Amino acid sequence: MNATQLAAHLADAEPLLLDVREPWEFDICHIEGSVNLPMAQIPQNMARFLDSEEIVVICHHGIRSQHVIRFMQQQCSQQLINLDGGVDAWAREVDADMPVY
Secondary structure, eight states: OHHHHHHHHHHHOOEEEESSOOOOHHOOOOOOOOOEOOOTTTTGGGGGGOOSEEEEEESSSSSSHHHHHHHHHTOOSSSSOOTTTTTHHHHHHHHTTSSSO
16 A cells, blocks of 8 residues: 555555664654554554454565565465555655654
8 A cells, every 4th residue: 555545545444554673763753643663563463453343454565574575375264465665655745844864
């Protein structure tokens, strides 16, 4: 899902926004309402996601989030969505005031 599609989707849905970047990256910028859990911590925290029907996985450009989704698909049945282009695309296409790095 690209950034524009996600912005429209968020108007109608409340998925878990899971940001898998490192805390220092999250501190620079993040989508409001997102939860930060670095990629390396996903395996030991899978139980935290079992109540979420839909999870949007977010990283800087969409690569780490793709890896996380591949892993999560083997572990859970939730609908998993990758933010194509990551938070960088969100800043360019949706929130021009968001800092970039």
